[in-house]
Amino acid sequence: MSLLNENKGIWVYSESRDLALEMLGKGRELADQMKTQLNxxxxxHDVQGEASELMKYGADKVYVADDPLxxxxxxxxxxxxxxxxxxxxxxxxxxxxxxxxxxPLAARLATRLETGCVPDCNRLSVxxxxxxxxxxxTYGGNAIARVAFITKPQIAxxxxxxxxxxxxxxxxxxxxxxxxxxxxxKTELVEAKPLQTSSARIEEAEAIVSCGRGLxxxxxxxxxxxxxxxxxxxxxxxxxxxEDRKWFTEWVGLxxxxxxxxxxxxxxxxxxxxxxAGIRDSxxxxxxxKDPEAPIFEIADYGVVGDLxxxxxxxxxxxxxxxx
Amino acid sequence: xxxxxxxxxxxxFYSSNQGNLFELSDLKRIIVCLKQAVDVTQLKxxxxxxxxxxxxxxxxxxxFDKNALEEAIRIREKLADVEVVTxxxxxxxxxxxxxxxxxxxxxxxxxxxxxxxENTDTSGTAYVLAEAARKIGQFDLILCGETSLDSFSGLxxxxxxxxxxxPQITSVRKLSIEGDNVTAERALEDESETVKTKMPAxxxxxxxxxxxxIPSLMMIMKAxxxxxxxxxxxxxxxxxxxxxxxxxxxxxxxxxxxRKKVKITGETVQEVAEKLxxxxxxxxxxxx
Numbered sequence: 091m092s093l094l095n096e097n098k099g100i101w102v103y104s105e106s107r108d109l110a111l112e113m114l115g116k117g118r119e120l121a122d123q124m125k126t127q128l129n130x131x132x133x134x135h136d137v138q139g140e141a142s143e144l145m146k147y148g149a150d151k152v153y154v155a156d157d158p159l160x161x162x163x164x165x166x167x168x169x170x171x172x173x174x175x176x177x178x179x180x181x182x183x184x185x186x187x188x189x190x191x192x193x194p195l196a197a198r199l200a201t202r203l204e205t206g207c208v209p210d211c212n213r214l215s216v217x218x219x220x221x222x223x224x225x226x227x228t229y230g231g232n233a234i235a236r237v238a239f240i241t242k243p244q245i246a247x248x249x250x251x252x253x254x255x256x257x258x259x260x261x262x263x264x265x266x267x268x269x270x271x272x273x274x275x276k277t278e279l280v281e282a283k284p285l286q287t288s289s290a291r292i293e294e295a296e297a298i299v300s301c302g303r304g305l306x307x308x309x310x311x312x313x314x315x316x317x318x319x320x321x322x323x324x325x326x327x328x329x330x331x332x333e334d335r336k337w338f339t340e341w342v343g344l345x346x347x348x349x350x351x352x353x354x355x356x357x358x359x360x361x362x363x364x365x366x367a368g369i370r371d372s373x374x375x376x377x378x379x380k381d382p383e384a385p386i387f388e389i390a391d392y393g394v395v396g397d398l399x400x401x402x403x404x405x406x407x408x409x410x411x412x413x414x
Numbered sequence: 415x416x417x418x419x420x421x422x423x424x425x426x427f428y429s430s431n432q433g434n435l436f437e438l439s440d441l442k443r444i445i446v447c448l449k450q451a452v453d454v455t456q457l458k459x460x461x462x463x464x465x466x467x468x469x470x471x472x473x474x475x476x477x478f479d480k481n482a483l484e485e486a487i488r489i490r491e492k493l494a495d496v497e498v499v500t501x502x503x504x505x506x507x508x509x510x511x512x513x514x515x516x517x518x519x520x521x522x523x524x525x526x527x528x529x530x531x532e533n534t535d536t537s538g539t540a541y542v543l544a545e546a547a548r549k550i551g552q553f554d555l556i557l558c559g560e561t562s563l564d565s566f567s568g569l570x571x572x573x574x575x576x577x578x579x580x581p582q583i584t585s586v587r588k589l590s591i592e593g594d595n596v597t598a599e600r601a602l603e604d605e606s607e608t609v610k611t612k613m614p615a616x617x618x619x620x621x622x623x624x625x626x627x628i629p630s631l632m633m634i635m636k637a638x639x640x641x642x643x644x645x646x647x648x649x650x651x652x653x654x655x656x657x658x659x660x661x662x663x664x665x666x667x668x669x670x671x672x673r674k675k676v677k678i679t680g681e682t683v684q685e686v687a688e689k690l691x692x693x694x695x696x697x698x699x700x701x702x
Contacts, residue, residue: 106603139636162672165582174584190602194584197536198571203600206537206660209567228666229564230454233466240659276615280597280608297699312426333621344566345621353699362455366671374699376690391674392693394686405688409700412691 095412096393097242099127102149103172104187105163107140108255111147113185116214118148125215126182129152131175133168135161138267147256154267157161162279164196165193167272173202175268177390181243183222185214189246200245206247208237210254222246231344235299236379249348251293270404292295292340297323297353303330304358304379304398308337314357317406320413322354328365343368357398361386372380379404417664423426441495442554443593445547447571448500448515450508451476451526451564464667475511476558478517482619485517485591485627486557487604503530503542511644514674516637517629523642526650531657538657540573547578547652556616560693575697577615583609595656608651 100117104110114130121128130149132140134156141152155171176184176199186196188210200207211224222244228235292298299318305311305327314325325348332341342349344364350371357378359365366389369375376389378401389394394401453474458467459570475483475674491495493603502508502513503526512523526546528534548558556575561568586608590601597610598617629637647657678693680686694700 095601119483157427188506190585190600193568194582198576198582199575200569200660201537201573202539204537204660207569208661209569211527212464223664228566229452229457229466229468230566232454232457232459232668233666234665234669238662240662259678277583277609277611282605283605284605285603321694328500334625345561353694362456362691370669370671372692376694385673387672387677389673391697392676392678392690394678394690395685396686400683401687404683405690408684408687408691409694412688412695413700 091233097180099129099179100124100183100185101120101129101131101176101243102185103131103133103179104189104192105133105168106189106192106250109187109189109192109213109248109250110144111255112251112253113187116248117183117185117255118256120183120216120222121143121148121150124182124220125127129153129181129390130173131155133171135159138265141265142262143258143322145261146258147257148261149263151264151266153266153268155270157270157272159272160270162282164277164279165191165195166274166275166277169195169198169202170273171268171270172199172269175205176243184243184245186245186247188249193247196245196247201264201277202243202244205243205245206239206240206241207247209247210249211246212249214246214248227344227367234247235249251348251350265316266412292324292326292342292347293349295324295351297321298342298349298351299323299355299402300326300328300359300369301331301359301398302328302359302361305331305337308335308371310399313364313402317355317402317409319405320409321355323351323353323355328362356386357402359386360384361389366381376387378405415492415651421654427605441497442489442493443497443499443552444555444557445522445550445553446479446483446498446500446515447511447543447556447558447574448474448479448483448484448572448629449562450474450502450504450506451562454564456607461669464670466666466668473508473511475515476559476562477564478561478563478621479617480559480626481623482557482559483515483518483520484520484624485553485589485619487627488491488624489555490519493591499524501529501543501546501550503534503539503546504524505531508655512642513625513634513637516640516642517634518627518632519629520640522640527643527644527646530647531654533659533662534571534657535659535661536573537569537660540570540577541656542647542650542652543570544577546645546654547574549645549650554613555591556580556614558616558618560618567571568579571616571618574623578616581615582610582617583611583615584618586617586619589619590618 208224213225333384344367354372377386558571586598
């Protein structure tokens with residue numbers, strides 16, 4: 091932990107390439123504002139070739155830790171790379187991709203460096219004292235907190251799609267190969283298999299037709315599928331339908347996927363604050379609910395008080411007719 | 415021999431001779447970290463200032479931590495001789511919340527009272543909980559929720575693992591114990607991985623892992639006899655300078671949601687649907 095101003099530069103790390111590029115976009119902006127360097131870190135095996143891509147997306151310098159032992163993410167091994175690098179070079183800011191692996195990695199890095207960590211920052215800025223300020227959703231979606239750092243390095247984690255991926259430029263940078271000395275992993279991988287998820291990522295959907303507890307039977311998803319196909323969208327749900335009823339494997343909301351489609355149609359979905367936190371950035375929100383008091387109407391652009399079993403098929407028919 | 419009796423015998427073991435005797439007995443101890451979280455579904459907002467009204471807001475065991483507790487109890491139901499203890503840091507009296515945990519089946523609850531310190535962040539919280547775990551003594555597993563209901567940071571579990579130099583497995587949705595090993599399945603973004611480690615270890619669990627039980631009246635009555643141990647920061651020899659916050663919340667305000675809030679009505683379902691379809695086409699959000 092350090093309170094001195096010796097810490098310099100912004101670092102970006104994520105094992106997810108897309109997320110690393112998104113953070114480089116934001117990182118470049120902050121680095122230019124602070125007149126400092128933007129560096130990226132790549133950890134893996136046979137990954138040296140990827141450094142030039144990160145430079146095109148804004149990195150001044152790319153540290154590469156390349157070793158067969160690092161072919162797959164392992165938190166003890168990856169942590170020791172980041173820790174040794176940070177101890178030697180004292181960065182001011184470290185942005186870590188807030189993935190299932192990245193967030194615990196950032197938490198442990200912050201602990202080992204005896205510094206603070208602000209997770210899941212959807213916005214980042216620098217205040218008049220040069221401190222990093224992160225904005226994050228808290229209290230289950232009831233509030234947006236603005237959080238600043240007291241210690242350095244300032245470690246923030248950044249969720250996927252919080253920032254736009256920048257346009258690649260024809261720029262070059264410096265590649266630094268790291269001498270790798272890692273600690274022995276404390277956990278052993280037994281098996282890895284692809285998750286059975288819906289064919290497409292819900293975060294990438296242009297339109298989402300989503301249902302809540304108002305959907306009475308699993309088979310009735312077909313109604314939503316039909317509407318989704320008309321609006322070129324995907325079907326999703328609120329948490330209870332996935333976690334409690336097990337009708338879906340994924341859901342939208344604070345604890346599930348955070349989405350920002352052009353169109354979000356909430357059917358029979360009450361709109362608890364945790365769900366709303368996951369759809370806040372949608373362009374247009376439509377609510378269909380029998381209960382005129384449902385909170386979803388408060389955050390909808392268009393609201394229909396009615397039975398989803400009547401409205402959804404009728405909307406599908408109407409759109410089909412008008413768009414023909 | 416009842417569990418209760420056995421447990422008391424074992425505690426005597428610990429105090430007289432730590433470590434060695436423990437290995438002779440097969441007792442496993444699981445520490446479940448429980449956060450007393452603000453019930454976010456009951457939070458109110460001051461409309462004029464957008465400030466949250468947190469004073470007096472009802473609190474409960476953070477949902478994810480409840481899954482961790484349920485999992486610990488299930489492990490005890492499967493294996494013989496497992497003791498499940500809960501660990502909470504709180505600035506107020508969390509007894510009513512902990513009674514629920516004891517009623518679900520925890521054997522004993524530990525509370526660290528931090529009322530004398532303002533603004534503990536995840537770094538300070540993890541430090542206190544790690545020191546408390548050390549004071550509890552031998553343990554095989556620490557289970558935490560993947561994140562917390564109110565602050566939703568998801569850092570404390572990993573920070574504790576780091577402080578105690580424990581192997582950690584995060585986002586666990588299924589686990590099994592065999593001898594000294596714990597094997598856990600984690601759900602990542604695009605894949606699931608199964609990871610194995612030697613205990614003692616720290617695991618954070620997701621809500622998918624189980625459905626926490628609702629205690630019966632009998633269990634609630636039994637819980638009133640169970641012990642709640644309260645420690646102060648001094649009991650844990652906490653160094654105050656290490657509790658200094660490393661981050662600072664500048665403000666936390668209710669988000670502004672500016673939406674059109676147009677109610678669409680009509681004589682028939684068809685009329686409503688057509689009006690809505692028209693609006694969506696005008697918005698340019700349907701079709702390609």
